[in-house]
Amino acid sequence: MKNVGRREPNVIPGFGITLGFTTFFLCAIVLIPLAALVLKAGGMEWERFVGVITSDRAVASYRLSFGASLLAACVNMVFGFAIAWTLVRYDFPGRKIIDALIDMPFALPTAVSGIALTAVFAGNGWIGQYLEPLGIKVAYTWIGITVALTLIGMPFVVRTVQPAIQEVQRDLEDAAETLGAGRFYVFLRIIIPTVLPALLTGFTLAFARAVGEYGSVIFIAGNMPKLTEITPLLIYIRLEEFDYQGAAALGVVMLSISFAMLLAINLLQVWGRKRMMVSR
Amino acid sequence: MAGPSSHTEIAAELATRPGHASLGSALVRWMMITVSLVFLGALLAAPLFAVFATALEKGWAAYFQSFADPDTQAAIRLTLITAAVVVPLNTVFGITAAWCIAKFEFRGKSFLITLIDLPLAVSPIVSGLIYVLLFGLNGWFGAWLQENDITIVYALPGIILATMFVTFPYVARELIPLMQQLGNDEEEAAITLGAGGWFTFFRVTLPKIRWGLVYGIILCNARAMGEFGAVSVVSGNIRGMTTTMPLHIEVLYNEYNFVGAFAVASLLSMLAVVTLIIKTLVERSGYRRR
Numbered sequence: 001m002k003n004v005g006r007r008e009p010n011v012i013p014g015f016g017i018t019l020g021f022t023t024f025f026l027c028a029i030v031l032i033p034l035a036a037l038v039l040k041a042g043g044m045e046w047e048r049f050v051g052v053i054t055s056d057r058a059v060a061s062y063r064l065s066f067g068a069s070l071l072a073a074c075v076n077m078v079f080g081f082a083i084a085w086t087l088v089r090y091d092f093p094g095r096k097i098i099d100a101l102i103d104m105p106f107a108l109p110t111a112v113s114g115i116a117l118t119a120v121f122a123g124n125g126w127i128g129q130y131l132e133p134l135g136i137k138v139a140y141t142w143i144g145i146t147v148a149l150t151l152i153g154m155p156f157v158v159r160t161v162q163p164a165i166q167e168v169q170r171d172l173e174d175a176a177e178t179l180g181a182g183r184f185y186v187f188l189r190i191i192i193p194t195v196l197p198a199l200l201t202g203f204t205l206a207f208a209r210a211v212g213e214y215g216s217v218i219f220i221a222g223n224m225p226k227l228t229e230i231t232p233l234l235i236y237i238r239l240e241e242f243d244y245q246g247a248a249a250l251g252v253v254m255l256s257i258s259f260a261m262l263l264a265i266n267l268l269q270v271w272g273r274k275r276m277m278v279s280r
Numbered sequence: 281m282a283g284p285s286s287h288t289e290i291a292a293e294l295a296t297r298p299g300h301a302s303l304g305s306a307l308v309r310w311m312m313i314t315v316s317l318v319f320l321g322a323l324l325a326a327p328l329f330a331v332f333a334t335a336l337e338k339g340w341a342a343y344f345q346s347f348a349d350p351d352t353q354a355a356i357r358l359t360l361i362t363a364a365v366v367v368p369l370n371t372v373f374g375i376t377a378a379w380c381i382a383k384f385e386f387r388g389k390s391f392l393i394t395l396i397d398l399p400l401a402v403s404p405i406v407s408g409l410i411y412v413l414l415f416g417l418n419g420w421f422g423a424w425l426q427e428n429d430i431t432i433v434y435a436l437p438g439i440i441l442a443t444m445f446v447t448f449p450y451v452a453r454e455l456i457p458l459m460q461q462l463g464n465d466e467e468e469a470a471i472t473l474g475a476g477g478w479f480t481f482f483r484v485t486l487p488k489i490r491w492g493l494v495y496g497i498i499l500c501n502a503r504a505m506g507e508f509g510a511v512s513v514v515s516g517n518i519r520g521m522t523t524t525m526p527l528h529i530e531v532l533y534n535e536y537n538f539v540g541a542f543a544v545a546s547l548l549s550m551l552a553v554v555t556l557i558i559k560t561l562v563e564r565s566g567y568r569r570r
Contacts, residue, residue, distance in 0.1 A: 010384060012467050013477040018380035025373050026395055029444055033410035034402075036420055040413050079319045086316040090309055098317075100560045104324050106499070107552035107559075109506025110404075111526035112545040115533055116327035119334055119542075126326055151323050183304065212403025215508030215526065219533070232405035232509065239409065239513060244418050251406045258401040262394070 037255065040248035052249040060226040061234045062253075068142055068230075069210035072149035073157075076206045077199060080157025087158075088165040102159065105152050110215025117148055118220045140222030145230065148216040153206030160205065164198035165191075167276075197272025204268060208261035212254060331549050335542035346543040351520035355528035355544070361436070362524060363504045366443045370500055374451025375493070379481075382459035383467070393456065399448045407445045408513025411438055434516030439524065442510040447500045454496030455489060462488055491567035495559060502555040506548055 041049060052058065087099050105113065121128045121138040128138055138144045168191055176186045214232040222228040231254060238247035336343050346352060377396060381389060399407065413419050415432040425432060432438045466488075470480040486493075508526040515522040519531055525544055532541035 010464075011471045012383050012464060012480075013471070014379060015384045015386075018376045019384075019386070022373070022377040022380050022392070022396075025376075026392075029441070029448055030395065030398055033414055033445070034398075036414045037406070037410045039420075079315070082312055083316040083320065086312045090313055092313055098320065100556055101320065101324060103556055103559065104328070104552065107502045107506075107555040108328075109502075109508060109526045109545075109548045109552070111508040111529045112331060112506070112548050112552075113327060114508075115529060115541060115545060116331045119330045120322075120326045126330065127322055147323070151327075154323065183308070208401060212401075212406070213509075214403065214405050214512075219530075232403050235405050235409060236513060239412060242418065244413060244416070247409055248413060251409045254403045254406050258403065258406075262398075262401045266394075 034255070037248055037251050040245060041252040044245050044249060048245075049249050052246050053253050057225055057229070058231070058234060058250060058253075061229050061231040064142060064145065064227075064229065065211055065231045068145045068149055069153075069207050069213075072146050072153055072210050073203050073207040075146070075150050076153045076157040077203050080154060080202060080206075081161055081195070081199060083154075084158045084161040084165055088162060102155050105155050110152065110213070111219070113151055114148065114216040114219035117144070117151065117216065121147060121220065139220050140228065142228060144220035144222075145217050145228065148220050149210040149213060152213055152216055153210050156205035156209060157199070157202035160198045160202035161195060164195045168194045197268060197275055201265060201268045201272060204261060204265050208258065208265065211257055211261070328549060331542055331545050334538055335546040338539050342539050343543050343546075346537075346540040349540065351523070352528060352532075352540065352544060354520045355523050355525050356547070358436070358439070358523070359505050359525040362439055362443050363501055365440050366447060366504045367497060367501050370444060370447050371451050371493075371497055373448070374455055374496060374500075377452040378455035378459050378489075379485075381456050382462075383464055396452050397449050399445050402445075404446060404507065404509025405513060407510035408442045411441050411445075411514050433514050434518070434522060436522070438514035439511050439522065442514045443504050443507055446507050446510050447503045450500035450503060451493070451496035454492045454499075458489055458492040459485070491562050491565055495562050495567060498555050498558050498562075502552060505551060 044052075083102070087095065087102075118125075118139055120126050121131075121144060123129065123132045123137070123139070125139070131138055136143065138147060172190055173186050176190060177183070181189070212232060214230070214236070217230055218233055221230065221233070223233060231250065235247050235250045235254070238244075238250065377392075381393060412433050414421060415425060415438065416422055417426070417433075419433070432441070466484050467480050470484045471477075475483070505524075506526055507524075508530075511524055512527055512530070515524070515527055517523055517527055517531065519528075523531055525548055529541050529544050529548075532538075532544065
């Protein structure tokens with residue numbers, strides 16, 4: 001048996017074949033197609049590439065995609081924390097069902113959440129009918145886009161913050177309060193520092209997911225160029241016009257954002273782990 | 281506001297947890313629960329109920345009638361075929377990748393894990409776009425494919441490829457941390473005692489990882505059946521031919537056939553609910569996600 005272990009000979013078989021199969025599959029399904037995208041955009045002249053990705057319509061779509069995703073992630077940070085806190089700290093009837101329901105946006109197809117949200121928030125919908133008289137139009141505006149992006153990002157925040165809240169040492173809180181600290185002080189000085197890395201990781205995960213989201217948004221968005229047109233939709237439109245290079249150029253922008261987000265998430269997790277170590 | 285009964289409750293709480301309880305903390309508790317429930321009610325529960333309410337707004341007969349549409353039936357069939365191909369392939373991949381990553385030490389391992397997780401970070405539209413750029417008419421292999429009479433984009437193979445891409449990491453990312461944590465001792469013992477590799481996998485490893493495997497498979501399946509963006513790009517949306525269930529929802533919705541659209545959506549919602557139930561049962565059996 002070949003020695004592949006670090007310290008002692010590894011007797012378990014199948015290293016070569018599993019590594020080979022994994023690498024092959026990974027290349028065929030993920031890496032080669034992604035490389036094709038970069039090559040396609042790389043085949044453009046630089047001026048044209050820059051022209052496509054900085055066109056008015058494209059820039060308007062970035063502003064919308066980023067703005068709405070950022071706003072949705074912020075909303076999720078606040079409400080996600082409240083939900084996670086409620087689920088960890090309080091017991092109330094139906095808590096377990098609510099806890100299971102949190103993952104709904106992971107399991108529910110995006111097209112379904114898209115048409116369902118539109119039905120609820122349209123002018124004649126269950127919630128929309130009460131908002132419209134107040135002058136708040138949700139469906140077919142940027143607000144609707146933000147609502148959809150909030151829904152799909154919510155479980156990311158709740159599920160990353162939940163374990164962190166469990167980590168908060170209650171005896172520390174009790175000690176602080178016995179020593180005369182106010183509740184707000186305890187929240188600011190004990191709870192927030194412990195939960196912060198998880199909260200930021202959840203925020204970034206929700207944001208990363210929202211930037212690329214398509215299915216749940218297009219039904220509620222209205223899809224007016226420069227107004228309610230998200231970047232993924234613009235890519236879709238370019239493809240329908242058979243403008244492959246234009247689509248590829250915008251695709252590379254989206255892909256770069258994905259990589260940047262991935263890097264940010266990894267750095268946040270390393271930072272969070274380090275803080276954990278120090279605090280112990 | 282606080283009647284005598286709540287006063288005694290608070291007093292009781294004060295006795296058990298010194299310095300922690302007051303009227304304020306009861307208020308905070310009540311506020312947090314209300315805020316959470318209202319938020320989840322508006323964002324999660326209302327849309328879910330709206331799906332079924334709209335699907336049934338013209339009665340049960342109209343609801344069932346919408347499934348008699350041959351295009352709807354074709355969409356259901358296409359979704360089932362796609363999932364039947366994609367889920368087993370990605371399961372085999374997930375097990376293989378987890379075996380190689382969890383059981384052996386080699387250089388570049390964490391990089392490999394990052395690459396496996398990569399599709400999760402990519403926008404669904406980009407996930408579809410890459411296959412159009414490869415196999416579409418103006419794509420890298422477009423001309424060659426046309427000469428040889430092979431269609432991938434705007435047909436079943438393209439739908440399967442795009443679905444494989446978006447569900448690629450699901451089983452692997454469930455199994456890798458699980459198998460890493462379980463360690464190699466039992467497998468090493470089995471092999472040393474003369475068991476073969478396959479025998480060891482089926483009799484020693486598989487029983488240990490079965491709940492993680494179920495977990496990964498149901499999530500993979502839910503995403504495979506529900507994927508919209510990536511499939512939308514490669515499918516060409518030919519009604520009754522290349523529309524999966526989520527795409528068929530869009531077709532019906534754009535035709536203002538709301539009962540039909542929400543009827544198909546109700547099936548996918550039920551799939552989501554069943555997925556969550558299985559997931560909860562798996563977690564109750566002691567499986568903890570990492």
